[in-house]
Amino acid sequence: MSKAIKLLINAKAGVGKTSLLGTMGEETFVISRDAKKFSLPLPHYLVENWVNMEAFIYGYKDEDGNQVDGIFDKIEKYKERYGKYPTNIAIDSVSQIFMDVIDEASKKPNVYGSQGAEVTKEMGLLTKFIHEDLEMNGMNVILLNHVIEEKEDGKATGNFVSFGSGKFLDKGGYYATTNESVTLELVGTQRKVYIRGATKQARTTLIDIPDTMWVEDTVNPSKSKKLKEDETYFTLKGHMDKLLENQEEVGKWSF
Numbered sequence: 001m002s003k004a005i006k007l008l009i010n011a012k013a014g015v016g017k018t019s020l021l022g023t024m025g026e027e028t029f030v031i032s033r034d035a036k037k038f039s040l041p042l043p044h045y046l047v048e049n050w051v052n053m054e055a056f057i058y059g060y061k062d063e064d065g066n067q068v069d070g071i072f073d074k075i076e077k078y079k080e081r082y083g084k085y086p087t088n089i090a091i092d093s094v095s096q097i098f099m100d101v102i103d104e105a106s107k108k109p110n111v112y113g114s115q116g117a118e119v120t121k122e123m124g125l126l127t128k129f130i131h132e133d134l135e136m137n138g139m140n141v142i143l144l145n146h147v148i149e150e151k152e153d154g155k156a157t158g159n160f161v162s163f164g165s166g167k168f169l170d171k172g173g174y175y176a177t178t179n180e181s182v183t184l185e186l187v188g189t190q191r192k193v194y195i196r197g198a199t200k201q202a203r204t205t206l207i208d209i210p211d212t213m214w215v216e217d218t219v220n221p222s223k224s225k226k227l228k229e230d231e232t233y234f235t236l237k238g239h240m241d242k243l244l245e246n247q248e249e250v251g252k253w254s255f
Contacts, residue, residue, distance in 0.1 A: 011184035029086035095146035
């Protein structure tokens with residue numbers, strides 16, 4: 001049985017989800033589809049054009065008949081370079097991919113809900129690929145995702161709701177597909193990570209870990225949140241290590 005971890009990282013736009021990947025190292029391969037250039041010194045594949053989900057995963061031929069790689073091809077090229085498959089696959093961001101799917105579906109005539117069916121089919125291909133081709137082959141998956149701040153009578157409640165629409169959202173969106181989820185929030189000038197709390201779209205199987213942690217300001221460490229004596233800063237690498245250690249321990253009890 002695969003002991004791979006699937007972790008969802010939530011945040012509102014601009015809070016700094018991508019920068020959390022900075023601690024992960026070259027064993028992490030980033031699939032960047034976030035409407036901006038990728039800026040971290042990590043192995044990555046910048047997806048500049050969207051065709052459809054199958055092309056995104058398995059590649060396609062362009063108008064001139066040239067083969068354009070998909071994720072599957074790029075992972076194989078990673079293996080050629082490093083002599084092994086990546087330990088972690090990060091997809092940045094799955095919310096942008098959902099919008100790509102919506103935009104493409106909207107270009108087609110909507111006959112008896114065909115657009116909604118197309119979106120469901122496309123998202124099904126992605127979740128199947130993540131589970132069967134990545135997780136089941138031992139690769140950890142990190143999904144970066146936008147969340148929406150909940151509002152009542154025009155005022156923010158402090159809670160977050162899942163991103164998406166239609167049947168995908170009805171099923172809980174990306175939050176429903178993971179056992180591990182953290183949410184990054186900007187509190188003043190500091191970044192805070194919620195590790196538990198359904199209203200923050202955060203949950204974990206870990207027990208001996210606080211509900212929230214602060215992220216160190218690595219650019220200006222002196223401006224970081226001052227921690228109590230027993231506190232430590234959140235790092236994505238440290239969190240993944242704890243999850244994998246816990247998964248290994250739990251696996252000992254599996255028949």
